[in-house]
Amino acid sequence: MAFLELTNVRKSFGQVNAVESFDLKVERGELVSFLGPSGCGKTTTLRMIAGFEMPTDGSITINGADITYVPPNKRNVGMVFQSYALFPNMTVADNIGFGLKIAKKPSSEIKKRAEEMLALIHMPGLGNRYPYQLSGGQQQRVALARALAFSPQVLLLDEPLSALDAKIRVSLRGEIHSIQQKLGITTIYVTHDQEEALSMSDRVVVMNNGHIEQIGTPFEIYNFPKTEFVAQFVGTLNTLTAEVRDAADKRLVVDGQEIKSAHALDGAQVGEKVTVSIRPERISFYGEIQKVNTMNCTVENISFLGSIVRIQVRTGANVFYMDTFNNPFLELPKIGDKIQITFSAEAVLVLRQSA
């Protein structure tokens, strides 16, 4: 049995089904992210694990114990909030020690633990400050220390970085990840930022409209999206309309040009219209690289994105992007040029329409 299990969990608020048939098994020490657009039910699911919401249906277990209806203060689950939620009337050290104080630990132990935690979050000596004397990033680190100090079984974080600015977000992301690894604590991390989810998770749960679209490692989610929604939501995606020419041989036609896919077409009919997707970084200029598929297109736009250059091309009604690494010797086409591009058969994904 996995350490944290959600079985067929459902939550409705009146008419609104916020979460439906949610099944997830999280192993001890794993960091799992919930990724999805606003309103897809990430927070609601997290709050059911924390005990702030009761599921309408289904069950939740931690370490084999059913906690579905256990009140939040009896669950031993740490939580970090988007708005930090430090207690304004207490010093940093008292905030961190609050959980242990509730558990009636001796004050010498609480003090020692608070110092340990302050060292862990790289804020030694700031225990006597009040929350309002700290920056947002520091406050969130204290909130993390507070949630970890009483050694909870599971750590829950609800968009902990979204109130911070971009630079701090990236550095704190790394810090949270390394602390999580060091302590080996089972963690659920809610975010709508795919970079965050992909960079720190062992596995990602992509959610949409209250249900799970796909569960997988960041590698699987990015490279082998199972539904159109996942493909669209994670990374930049080109979708092209194609017509099936030969399902068995996996041959398709895009704007009169034949391409091959390496992925099964699942008994599609000849002439049937399907959506295929190709990641921009898997398309190259034909010439230096030669792959199975080639296609003629017209350049419509070129944009520099720092380390990569994104070129927008068109063939017939299909407009899509290709990415190429930037370097000073790069010879770029001009807008309006006719170019030939190439990509492998593996790069051509035929998408199942999402539910």
Added chain:
Amino acid sequence: MKKINFWAWLWIVLGAVYFFLPLYGTLDFSLREQRGVLSFLAYQNVLNDPRFRDSFTFSTLMAVATIIVGLLLIVPTAYWVHLRLPQARPIVEFITLLPFVVPAIVLVFGFIRIYSGPPLALTNSTTTTNALLMFGYMVVALPYTYRSVDAGLRAIDVRTLTEAAQSLGAGWFTILFRIIFPNLRVALLSGAFLTFAIVVGEFTLANLLNRPAFGPYMVLLGQDRAYEPAALSIMSFALTWAAIGLIQLLSRGAPEQSQLGGVH
């Protein structure tokens, strides 16, 4: 530019005159009990009057009791409404405004009718009459105390703080007394101060329940003395201002105040 400044100053001066002139008149009058010289005789007379000391002590004790019991009742109620029944807020707000609509005289006659006979004959003993008076004071002060507590709760993120405390293992009692009350310091202080001012000056309830409170004493004094009531007014003004100054002083260092403008 000049013109606007002139008018602005004119109104400020007019307002100040309207406010300070009567005060100055009262002060001047209160110092003239001895013919021909300015003296504090009237103040001495008041302070040496045992009835003054007794009634003021009685009212102070009543005020303290009203503040403690009132806040213990109002804070958890307002907290719960904020947390769990936000849709009930207009109703609660309406109820807390009723003391403005229903005069104290109606309230006290209601009290006397209901509590002067069985099953709850509260007016039969001094202690229970005092309790009845305290509950009456609570009702009269309710619009002010509820409003300051409500404003205090709005200034903090009640729900998230509650959930943070819950996830750390805290129960309701701990949340209320370690998180909510301490973070409402300024709100509680101003609520307490308003209650104090209302209780000390209240006449109707104390008079009709026949308790030796400060309000009835002031009225009595006004009936048979000339200079002393003026001295009393000046003293209560001074007391009020001292209390306001104290609130300002205490709230300056309070974390919740600084955080309002802080990082979020």
